[in-house]
Amino acid sequence: MLIHALKQIGRLSLEILSSMGRALRLLSSALIRRPDHRNIPLVIRQIYQLGVLSILIIVCSGFAIGAVLALQGYTQLVRVGSESALGLGVALVLVMEIGPVVSALLFAGRAGSAVTAEIGLMKATEQLASMEMIGVDPITRIIAPRFWGGFIVLPLLALMFSVVGIWAGSLVAVDWLGVYSGSFWSVMEQGVNFFDHVIKGIIKSIVFGFVVIWISLYQGYDSLPTSEGLSTATTNTVVFSSVWILVLDFFLTLMMFEL
Amino acid sequence: MQSLKIEVLVGVFLLLSLLCLGFLAVKVSGFSLGKSNDRYLLYAHFEQVGGLTVRSKVAISGVEIGQVLAIEYDQKTMNAKVTLEIDSSISSMPIDSTASILTEGLLGSKYISISLGAEDQALSGGDEIFDTQSAVILEELIGKFLIEQF
Numbered sequence: 001m002l003i004h005a006l007k008q009i010g011r012l013s014l015e016i017l018s019s020m021g022r023a024l025r026l027l028s029s030a031l032i033r034r035p036d037h038r039n040i041p042l043v044i045r046q047i048y049q050l051g052v053l054s055i056l057i058i059v060c061s062g063f064a065i066g067a068v069l070a071l072q073g074y075t076q077l078v079r080v081g082s083e084s085a086l087g088l089g090v091a092l093v094l095v096m097e098i099g100p101v102v103s104a105l106l107f108a109g110r111a112g113s114a115v116t117a118e119i120g121l122m123k124a125t126e127q128l129a130s131m132e133m134i135g136v137d138p139i140t141r142i143i144a145p146r147f148w149g150g151f152i153v154l155p156l157l158a159l160m161f162s163v164v165g166i167w168a169g170s171l172v173a174v175d176w177l178g179v180y181s182g183s184f185w186s187v188m189e190q191g192v193n194f195f196d197h198v199i200k201g202i203i204k205s206i207v208f209g210f211v212v213i214w215i216s217l218y219q220g221y222d223s224l225p226t227s228e229g230l231s232t233a234t235t236n237t238v239v240f241s242s243v244w245i246l247v248l249d250f251f252l253t254l255m256m257f258e259l
Numbered sequence: 260m261q262s263l264k265i266e267v268l269v270g271v272f273l274l275l276s277l278l279c280l281g282f283l284a285v286k287v288s289g290f291s292l293g294k295s296n297d298r299y300l301l302y303a304h305f306e307q308v309g310g311l312t313v314r315s316k317v318a319i320s321g322v323e324i325g326q327v328l329a330i331e332y333d334q335k336t337m338n339a340k341v342t343l344e345i346d347s348s349i350s351s352m353p354i355d356s357t358a359s360i361l362t363e364g365l366l367g368s369k370y371i372s373i374s375l376g377a378e379d380q381a382l383s384g385g386d387e388i389f390d391t392q393s394a395v396i397l398e399e400l401i402g403k404f405l406i407e408q409f
Binding site: 041044045047048051052055091095156157159160162163166185188189190192193194197198 | 262265266268269271272275276279280282283284286287288289314
């Protein structure tokens with residue numbers, strides 16, 4: 001009985017370790033390649049797939065969240081008569097937290113799962129194997145462009161998310177609730193610092209982009225070549241990405257915004 | 260044709276996101292380059308700086324003319340030494356001007372207000388403002404008030 005339990009623990013930890021190893025090997029082999037200018041069109045294609053096609057969901061969500069932040073903030077701030085700080089509140093929350101985190105979550109759901117499904121299906125239908133057979137390296141041809149595409153795209157999407165959110169916040173606060181637009185923007189401008197807040201938000205989304213696209217690629221590349229394996233892999237991408245984003249967000253905040 | 264369309268859309272996407280960065284930098288965080296080029300430094304000693312922080316504003320008649328560059332404890336004079344960075348377009352402040360630490364509103368942030376003196380000679384880079392008024396600490400005021408009461 002005890003031996004059995006120990007065996008289970010041992011097997012589980014070995015599995016976790018070996019999958020971590022495979023993930024690292026995939027990442028390092030995708031990164032450590034001789035750069036090839038012929039692959040740039042592939043990266044551009046991925047920026048289109050992962051970035052341009054995600055703009056709609058990012059803009060819609062950013063708009064909704066910015067509007068909600070302004071509404072919620074207004075109802076609280078107006079009680080202490082400091083609704084002029086609303087712009088500052090909306091901008092800080094969006095730039096430092098919600099922008100990077102929510103856009104990464106959306107990116108994991110919209111683009112990460114697509115990458116996993118695509119690569120998993122390529123594997124299941126043995127396209128990756130046949131590529132190798134004809135002497136084309138699937139890592140350089142398939143994995144690396146997707147990695148760079150996702151890595152480049154997420155910080156840009158997060159920037160868009162924040163800007164659209166702030167704009168929506170100003171629509172709700174200034175045009176609808178009647179907060180004075182001068183104080184809305186000037187308090188924001190005074191309170192938000194480019195290096196302290198904006199850059200740190202961008203660093204967060206760079207880390208998230210790296211983690212999400214890595215998880216997506218690995219889950220697809222490592223999936224079982226069955227329909228069940230594919231569905232597990234896609235689910236894992238979204239679940240692992242989301243959990244990692246939120247956990248990393250806490251530690252990044254702890255590290256960057258000194259207490 | 261297809262790849263041209265994709266490339267154009269990717270280009271638009273990249274430009275848009277750069278515009279967003281620009282918006283965040285200029286409109287949201289008030290970031291501007293080359294601001295510190297045409298500025299000169301002044302020094303002032305205060306007994307008590309209260310809640311004054313680096314990058315607090317420096318103002319004449321409420322108009323911002325510079326910012327606080329550094330606050331440090333001066334071992335020789337045994338009080339706080341504040342370095343002010345003043346816009347070089349403000350060039351004719353008399354040397355007997357007064358620097359005082361005030362609060363914006365009741366609960367606002369601290370800033371330095373300069374009231375102009377009457378001398379002909381003007382302050383220039385590296386000079387010190389001798390006449391200073393420290394920050395008012397609300398707790399100290401309340402403490403004094405209570406002592407006077409009893």
